Amino acid sequence: MTIVKPIQIQAANNALEAWNSLGVQGRAELLENAVSKFSGAQASMAQWQLDNARHEIGEAVVLPGPTGESNVLSTHGRGAFLITAQDSFTSDSALVALVGQTFAALVAGNPVITVGQEGQTIMDKIAPFVAEGVIQNVATSAEESIVAAEDLAGIATLCDADHAQALYLKLANKSGLLCQLVEENDVDALPVIGAPHYILRFVTEQTVSNNTTAIGGNATLLELGSKEE
Structure with missing residues (x-):
């Protein structure tokens, strides 16, 4: 059976690199x-x-180069993220959390897809300042098709523990990309969204290594390091 990729996922993938x-x-x-x-x-x-x-x-981080090479660690977006909330999460605090999810996913380098009327409101405020495809919205009825998409990189959601467990099982059983689930269960205290390391859930790391030694230099340094004094 041929699986049709949602047009929102296609648009997000087209916007990702830029x-x-x-x-x-x-x-x-x-x-x-x-x-x-x-x-x-x-x-x-x-x-x-x-x-x-x-x-x-x-900022990119310069890592140690034990054999003389230059190693630079940087972060990049994972891909399209779905920003959503369980139906029961409708308080003012939940709306603040939705905004936090959206901005975190976007600034980390990911295009996002919001859901429903709340998501539409958020999208309308951000869309004029970013390129086409960076932020989109779908109706609640279309959410399941986005979740099922093989190219979906992650879901940031407000939900209770039971709903999160059901989502974990659903994502584990689908094909395609390994889809990251970033859930917040407490919309009043926001212990997840309000943590400094929250942003790391939306990125992937890349290390670029450049050999700055002469030919054979690394091997010579390794040999010297392995000798006992």
Whole structure:
């Protein structure tokens, strides 16, 4: 049976490379234009996610090169993320959490797909400041088709523990990409979304290694290091 890829996933995949290539600083600058469209706790949450991303993943990290090579660690977006919430999560705090999920996923380098009327409202405030396909919205009735898509890289959701467990099982049994599930169960305290390391759930790491020694230099250094004095 041929599985038809949702058009939103196709559009997100088309936007991924250009969005990801902007880097954390470039994406944050664009998204800060959208922060002013939010108010109160939602604006504060959006700005915090951008500031936190700058601090946590904003700069590439130079790693030790034990044999003389240069190693640089950087982060990149995983791919299309679905931003959603269980039906019972409809409080003002839940809306703040949805904004936090959206901004975290976006600034990390991922195109996002929001769901329903709340998601549409968030999308409408961000879309004018980013390229086409970076943020989209689908009706609640279309959510299952997005979850089932083989190219979906992750889901950020507000839900209780039982719903999260059901989602884990569903994602484990589908084919395609290994789909990351990032769930928040407490929309009042927000212990997950409000943690500095939350942003790391939306990225993948890449290490670029450059050989800066002469031909055979690495082997010579390894041999010297293995000798006892």
